[in-house]
Amino acid sequence: MDYPEGNQALAKLRATFPDSIIEVKEFRRDITVTIKKEALLSIMQFLRDDEELRFNYLASISGVDYLKIEGVENRFAVVYHLYSFKNNCRLAIKTFVTEGSLDIDSVYPLWKTADWQEREIYDLFGIIFKGHPALKRVFLPEDYEGHPLRKDYSLEGRGERSRFDYEEG
Amino acid sequence: MGLESRLGDNILTTVADKFINWGRKNSLWPLTFGTACCGIELMSSIASRYDISRFGAEVIRFSPRQADLLVVAGRIVIKMGPVLKKIYDQMLEPKWVMALGACATSGGVFDTYGVIQGIDQFIPVDVYVPGCPPRPEDILNGLLKLQKKIERDTVLPQER
Numbered sequence: 001m002d003y004p005e006g007n008q009a010l011a012k013l014r015a016t017f018p019d020s021i022i023e024v025k026e027f028r029r030d031i032t033v034t035i036k037k038e039a040l041l042s043i044m045q046f047l048r049d050d051e052e053l054r055f056n057y058l059a060s061i062s063g064v065d066y067l068k069i070e071g072v073e074n075r076f077a078v079v080y081h082l083y084s085f086k087n088n089c090r091l092a093i094k095t096f097v098t099e100g101s102l103d104i105d106s107v108y109p110l111w112k113t114a115d116w117q118e119r120e121i122y123d124l125f126g127i128i129f130k131g132h133p134a135l136k137r138v139f140l141p142e143d144y145e146g147h148p149l150r151k152d153y154s155l156e157g158r159g160e161r162s163r164f165d166y167e168e169g
Numbered sequence: 170m171g172l173e174s175r176l177g178d179n180i181l182t183t184v185a186d187k188f189i190n191w192g193r194k195n196s197l198w199p200l201t202f203g204t205a206c207c208g209i210e211l212m213s214s215i216a217s218r219y220d221i222s223r224f225g226a227e228v229i230r231f232s233p234r235q236a237d238l239l240v241v242a243g244r245i246v247i248k249m250g251p252v253l254k255k256i257y258d259q260m261l262e263p264k265w266v267m268a269l270g271a272c273a274t275s276g277g278v279f280d281t282y283g284v285i286q287g288i289d290q291f292i293p294v295d296v297y298v299p300g301c302p303p304r305p306e307d308i309l310n311g312l313l314k315l316q317k318k319i320e321r322d323t324v325l326p327q328e329r
């Protein structure tokens with residue numbers, strides 16, 4: 001890989017957390033590191049605070065549903081996109097979450113911007129972020145049931161769009 | 170012109186219905202409930218180029234208590250439904266509703282769990298303006314259609 005900043009980050013990560021890295025993928029200089037869920041917080045803290053790497057900007061968090069995708073064991077994934085202003089370098093960190101245990105550590109203590117992004121993923125996928133200060137729905141009505149971005153949720157919904165039991169006045 | 174000739178030059182006689190409807194249809198105060206792209210088209214119909222004030226509907230009110238035409242411009246999602254209903258309920262009679270664009274009319278291309286497939290399922294709609302988005306000419310045409318409708322109203326109590 002002709003990508004010194006990315007390679008440096010990867011090498012440091014490999015040296016510091018040899019047991020927590022499951023897979024590394026590179027596509028057109030975009031590096032994605034799949035890690036064990038348990039190591040998430042310590043790896044993130046390391047990437048953020050390391051003097052050389054300084055991935056101090058959490059650009060986005062996304063949820064993925066891998067239902068019926070061949071070759072993927074776990075149902076859900078949470079992907080974090082980090083950016084280092086210091087090195088002009090991007091890094092994606094990916095963790096899998098199984099249907100049986102939907103919880104994952106919140107990165108809110110490290111980046112305040114994770115607040116609403118984690119709420120959004122909770123809202124639409126039902127993934128529980130442990131340690132989040134107020135894990136409530138953010139887009140859907142508070143009394144909504146289910147998580148509609150899951151691939152087994154029908155696109156037309158379950159009749160919620162034609163329920164009009166609104167209060168009078 | 171028997172009676173009017175006796176009243177002098179400054180007084181005209183007419184039918185109460187016609188007079189009141191003439192006033193109402195030419196001074197509609199719209200509340201613009203713009204929730205999506207159609208709202209942008211609505212703004213340009215209000216601005217100087219298309220100038221909705223040529224038809225007497227330029228006094229935009231954001232308080233439902235002062236408005237008599239509710240223009241729903243855009244998709245209404247399940248979370249917005251109760252809000253729209255509340256605003257409609259707060260408007261004083263007489264009031265009219267325009268469903269602007271495919272989304273407000275029928276959900277448009279958004280056949281999804283969150284988008285209500287037509288606002289007429291929970292509030293009465295007087296005029297539907299088709300298009301995605303409708304051009305300002307269409308919006309003005311919709312306004313004229315509504316004015317035609319108001320002309321046929323009657324203010325006297327009806328036996329039903």
Ligand code: SF4
Nearest residue numbers: 206207270271272302
């Ligand atoms: S009808 Fe088309 S232009 Fe209007 S709100 Fe819907 S998508 Fe946007």
